[in-house]
Amino acid sequence: MIFSKKKVITAYTVEQCMKCGMLTKRGFVKGDVLFADISDCGACKGRVRIAKIFGETLT
Numbered sequence: 001m002i003f004s005k006k007k008v009i010t011a012y013t014v015e016q017c018m019k020c021g022m023l024t025k026r027g028f029v030k031g032d033v034l035f036a037d038i039s040d041c042g043a044c045k046g047r048v049r050i051a052k053i054f055g056e057t058l059t
């Protein structure tokens, strides 16, 4: 196996409920768009939006 010097980046999506503020971090899924309404909150049925998309570098 050839080891590359390329950094491996894992992307994450942070979802936030607009009503109760609950944050959920999950793996980024293709098609995720910042500030998109994606689902209903499991706790309060409020709107859940994508609050942040970021990548972490694995070394």
Ligand SMILES: [Zn+2]
Pocket: 017, 018, 019, 020, 021, 022, 041, 042, 043, 044, 045, 046
């Ligand atoms: Zn909520």
